[in-house]
Amino acid sequence: GAVVSQHPSRVICKSGTSVKIECRSLDFQATTMFWYRQFPKQSLMLMATSNEGSKATYEQGVEKDKFLINHASLTLSTLTVTSAHPEDSSFYICSARRTSGRVDEQYFGPGTRLTVT
Amino acid sequence: LAKTTQPISMDSYEGQEVNITCSHNNIATNDYITWYQQFPSQGPRFIIQGYKTKVTNEVASLFIPADRKSSTLSLPRVSLSDTAVYYCLVGNQNRDDKIIFGKGTRLHILP
Numbered sequence A: 001g002a003v004v005s006q007h008p009s010r011v012i013c014k015s016g017t018s019v020k021i022e023c024r025s026l027d028f029q030a031t032t033m034f035w036y037r038q039f040p041k042q043s044l045m046l047m048a049t050s051n052e053g054s055k056a057t058y059e060q061g062v063e064k065d066k067f068l069i070n071h072a073s074l075t076l077s078t079l080t081v082t083s084a085h086p087e088d089s090s091f092y093i094c095s096a097r098r099t100s101g102r103v104d105e106q107y108f109g110p111g112t113r114l115t116v117t
Numbered sequence B: 001l002a003k004t005t006q007p008i009s010m011d012s013y014e015g016q017e018v019n020i021t022c023s024h025n026n027i028a029t030n031d032y033i034t035w036y037q038q039f040p041s042q043g044p045r046f047i048i049q050g051y052k053t054k055v056t057n058e059v060a061s062l063f064i065p066a067d068r069k070s071s072t073l074s075l076p077r078v079s080l081s082d083t084a085v086y087y088c089l090v091g092n093q094n095r096d097d098k099i100i101f102g103k104g105t106r107l108h109i110l111p
Helices: none
Strands: A004-007 A010-013 A019-025 A032-038 A044-051 A067-073 A076-081 A090-098 A105-108 A112-116 B009-013 B018-023 B032-038 B045-050 B053-056 B061-064 B070-075 B084-091 B105-110
Touching (some): A004 A090, A010 A019, A019 A032, A019 A112, A032 A067, A032 A076, A105 B045, B009 B018, B018 B084, B018 B105, B045 B053, B045 B061
Antiparallel strands (some): A019 A076, A067 A076, A090 A105, A090 A112, B053 B061
């Protein structure tokens, strides 16, 4: 199947700093990528939809000025957590949509563990 | 997007067949049913997708009754490594639907 990578796999940062997470589709082009957040023992929560060449669409309750998303190419989307606080500590997962036949397929990255101290 | 309902958790033993049922009463005509598996600290992994009747691949089978208001993921002869959370999702990605995850089923395989 298609491969989606994330970098870094885990990151620790100090409160108040910004952290950038990259999501890449390695063997296909993705006009649409998604960013999720997952807290321990909970399900994935969709944060935003990232569209290549246009502004991201954020879900209700997600601060767009805090979680900056850039989808500058067909294989790369980035999520920047600005002015991170301990409550932003979570597991961040991206996915990329690949158009294939009748139904689009969605592939998930391995996730990025963010710890804010 | 159609809302889905799954059991919160299930236990089974190695070598058994495990069936996880998902209810999706409001499924739309163009919606597909997709199941994902997630291990701790990993991204979800696609298991199987179907529209109606039965779909089988190398890891699982998916049974969908005629009214499509539910579906059952069947895992044959599970092993300890099948311990994971399983998510049932319903949607039509051709309509640019976004994937919204429900709570999933936490499957625990016992030796």
